[in-house]
Amino acid sequence: MIHAADADLVILGAGLAGLSLAARLARECSGPRVVLLEPRTAYRDDRSWCFWRPEQHDLSYLVSRRWKTWTFSDVGGRNVRHQVPGLAYQYVRGSDFYMSAQADIAESPRVELRLGVRAGTVTAVLGGVRVETNAGTLLARQVIDTRPRASAAMLYQSFVGLELERDRPLPFDPDEVTLMGSLASDAEGLRFVYALPLGPNRAIVEWTRFGTAPIDRDRLIPELDQVLTGLGLADARRVRTEGGVLAMGLGRQAGLPIEGVVHAGNAGGALRAASGYGFLRIARWAQLCADRLLAGREAVGHPEEPRLRRTFDRIFLQAVRAHPERTAEYFLALSDGVPPAALVRFLSDGARAADYARIISSLPWSPFIAQLAAPTRFTPAPAAPVGAAVIATRSTTTSGQ
Incomplete structure (x- = not known):
């Protein structure tokens, strides 16, 4: 027996990718019926996304801070300062993005966000796709899966960061981003400081390690404490925490493809192998996918890299x-x-x-x-944990993503 679909499209995961697509569809006067499933029950201010764009652009309403200068430095004090006329390094606060997307979705009678719902088995059935969840079964014509997945990668960016505040000025130029500061490396790989001054007395400071295996947060936090002490910030108030693991050069998607299901988000190709900057890549994909769905065509994942x-x-x-x-x-x-x-x-x-x-x-x-003729095979490190807080687009391999 064929049952009517509960939705034209079910999106698994309401992070950056899922919300970006759903919000774009919600802003249209017509379009597919969309159900967005997200296991978390509420959003926290737990992300930062950055990118380079001109001063004004289609996403300017999300940007809370811009800088025209960004720097690189090493532990020996060497400093390289960059500017590009007409471009600014721009910051989107996670809470602002979440609030904007949820507001768009709340205004739409066709797009629904269901928090606290975790998707399980996904199966192709006659006429669509069946999604088993902790709240029951859904039938959809198409599914976009944006959920993180455990997968070996060539390299990992592991990082933890704090938004700091104090009554007197912080030791940063408020008009300049420390993109990769105090660069150093050893047999484990690269380590550096990333700092976004949000004002004279407020900044986000992150400590990043870049190597062949993900680094546990329990190790990164004491290292960040040492960095803050060295910067004279041990007494600063800790407003909030960020952190996660960026898997660079993910292995192939495990298992056979499921008819009617496409993958998006970091695990679906949003995070480029050699760059942690994924915010604009996800925005471009969301626009492409929304345009196709609005034209009555099938959803698509991220385009293949040139x-x-x-x-x-x-x-x-x-x-x-x-x-x-x-x-x-x-x-x-x-x-x-x-x-x-x-x-x-x-x-x-x-x-x-x-x-x-x-x-x-x-x-x-x-x-x-030496790597020109080298095969792409590598000995996998342990997979990055599913559900790790991933900030796409913040530091370089330079991240996203």
Whole structure:
């Protein structure tokens, strides 16, 4: 017996990807019936997303802070300062995004967000897809799965951060982002400080480790405490915490594809192999997918990476895996030897052939030439934990994502 579908589209997971698509569909006067399932029961201010854009753009209403200068530095005090005329590094606070998306959804009679509902088994059935949840069964014509998944990756960015405040000024220039500060590396990989000054007396400070295995937060927090002490911030009030693991160069999706199901979000390709910046990638996908659904076509996942970008990212990550102790050298070479506009284009998916040439010429040749003919196989590290707080788009391999 064929039952009528409960929805035209069910979206599994209401994080950045799920909410971005649902909110776009909710703002339309007509469109598919959408049910969005999310296991959390409420949203917290637990994310930061950053990207480069001109001062005004279609997502400006979400941006709470902009900076025109960003810096790289090493532990020896070397400092490289970047600016690109017409571009600003821009910050979206998680709570602002969540509130905006939920407000759009609440106004729509066709889009429904169900919090506290965890999806389980997903099965193709005659005429659609069946989703088993802790609140019952749903039948949908199509499903978009944005849930995180445990998967081995080539490299991991593990980080923890704090939003800090105190009555006297903090030791940061409020007009300048520390993109990768106090860069250092050893056999475990890269480590650096990321700082977003939100005003003279307020900032987000993150401590990041970049290597072949995810790092437990219990290890990162004491290290961040040491960093804050070194910066003279041990007495600052701790407003909130961020943290997570960015899996760089994910392995293939396990299992056979399910008819009527596509994957999106970080686990579905939103997070590029060699860049933690995913916010705009997800926004572009959400617009593409919304346009298709509104035209009566099937949903789609993230587009495949162009061959040149995919090849370069693979070579870069493999070189980092092969020589983790040289990672700080690589990033300082990029920051010092590549024009800021070219480096931003690379991190933001807009690199040209000439940009790749500048990047390659700035790096030490031998470790990268050795990877040209190397296979893409690697010995997997333990998979990043499902449900880890992932902030796409915040620091570089530079993240997203």
